[in-house]
Amino acid sequence: MQGDYASVTMVMSSLERFPGTAWPPTLDEAGQARALEALEAGGILLFPDLRFAIEPSEGRFFVEGWSAAAKNISYEAARRSLGGTKAEGEDATGLTRLMARYAEASRRLVEAAIPLYRGRIETARTSFRPVEIAGRSSSPRQDDTRLHVDAFPSRPTAGRRILRVFSNVNPAGQARRWRIGGPFASTAPQFYPRLPKPRPGSALLHAWLGLTKGRRRDYDHYMLQLHDAMKRDDGYQREGVIEEIDFPAGATWIVFTDQRPHAALAGRYALEQTFHLDVEQMKHPERSPLRVLESLAGRRLT
Numbered sequence: 001m002q003g004d005y006a007s008v009t010m011v012m013s014s015l016e017r018f019p020g021t022a023w024p025p026t027l028d029e030a031g032q033a034r035a036l037e038a039l040e041a042g043g044i045l046l047f048p049d050l051r052f053a054i055e056p057s058e059g060r061f062f063v064e065g066w067s068a069a070a071k072n073i074s075y076e077a078a079r080r081s082l083g084g085t086k087a088e089g090e091d092a093t094g095l096t097r098l099m100a101r102y103a104e105a106s107r108r109l110v111e112a113a114i115p116l117y118r119g120r121i122e123t124a125r126t127s128f129r130p131v132e133i134a135g136r137s138s139s140p141r142q143d144d145t146r147l148h149v150d151a152f153p154s155r156p157t158a159g160r161r162i163l164r165v166f167s168n169v170n171p172a173g174q175a176r177r178w179r180i181g182g183p184f185a186s187t188a189p190q191f192y193p194r195l196p197k198p199r200p201g202s203a204l205l206h207a208w209l210g211l212t213k214g215r216r217r218d219y220d221h222y223m224l225q226l227h228d229a230m231k232r233d234d235g236y237q238r239e240g241v242i243e244e245i246d247f248p249a250g251a252t253w254i255v256f257t258d259q260r261p262h263a264a265l266a267g268r269y270a271l272e273q274t275f276h277l278d279v280e281q282m283k284h285p286e287r288s289p290l291r292v293l294e295s296l297a298g299r300r301l302t
C-alpha cells in the first residue's frame with residue numbers, strides 16, 4: 001500500500017479554534033456557522049482555553065488506583081450508573097457527580113456551538129481516562145495509538161453519528177497527543193474494496209447471542225471492518241498521518257470520531273462525552289460515514 005496515502009499530506013489543518021473560558025462559551029452567528037461547517041467536514045473544534053473545572057474535593061481521583069481492569073471509568077447518564085472503577089460509597093458518589101457534571105457541561109457546549117443540534121443529540125456514555133496511553137499494551141485491534149475511526153463491536157449505531165467532547169484535565173499540565181488522518185471521504189474509498197462483505201444472518205445471530213446492544217446493520221459491519229483494516233495497515237499508519245496535535249491541559253475539543261481518523265499517542269486524565277445524532281439531523285448528511293459508505297456500496301446500509 002506504500003504511496004497510496006501521499007495525496008492527503010497537503011491537507012490544511014483539521015483544527016478550527018474558538019475562544020472562550022466559561023462553560024458554555026458564547027459564539028456569535030459567524031462562529032456558529034464556522035463550527036458547523038468545520039465539524040461536519042470532519043474537523044476538530046478546539047477550545048484551547050475552555051478548562052473543565054475540577055473541584056478541590058475531586059483532586060483525590062487524580063492518582064493511581066481508581067480504575068478497575070478496564071482503562072476507562074465510565075458513566076451512563078440515562079441510568080446514573082458508574083462502571084470500570086473500584087470506587088465505592090462516598091467515592092463512587094463523588095466520581096458520579098464529576099462525570100454527570102461533565103456530561104451536562106458537554107451537552108450545553110455542543111448546543112452553544114451548534115444550535116442546529118439543540119434537542120437532537122442523544123447523551124450516551126461518559127468516560128474518565130486516568131491511565132497513561134503511552135506504553136500501554138494491547139492487541140493491534142484495541143490499540144488506540146494506531147489511526148482509526150471509531151466503531152464498537154458491542155454498540156452498533158445503526159448509522160447514527162458518534163460525536164465526542166474531550167477535555168484534557170491533567171493536573172500536572174501534561175498535553176494529550178493525537179495523530180490525525182485525512183478526510184473520511186478520501187480515506188474510505190482506499191479501504192472499501194478490501195473490506196469483507198456482511199454475511200446474511202450474522203447480525204441477527206449477534207443480537208440473539210446478546211453480543212450486540214441492538215441489531216448490527218450492514219453499516220456497523222463496514223465501520224467495524226474499516227476500523228480494523230485501518231489499524232492493521234502499517235502503510236496507512238506510516239503515511240496516512242497528516243498532523244500531530246498536542247492538546248494542552250485545560251483544552252476542550254469536539255469531533256465526530258466516526259469520521260475523522262485519529263490516534264491517541266500519549267496523555268492521561270481526560271474526560272470524554274459521547275453523543276449520538278441521526279444523520280438526517282445534520283446540515284450535510286451526505287458527508288456522514290453512512291452516506292459515504294452507501295455511495296461506495298451502491299445501496300442502503302441501514
Ligand SMILES: [Fe+2]
Nearest residue numbers: 144149150257
Ligand atoms: Fe477512537
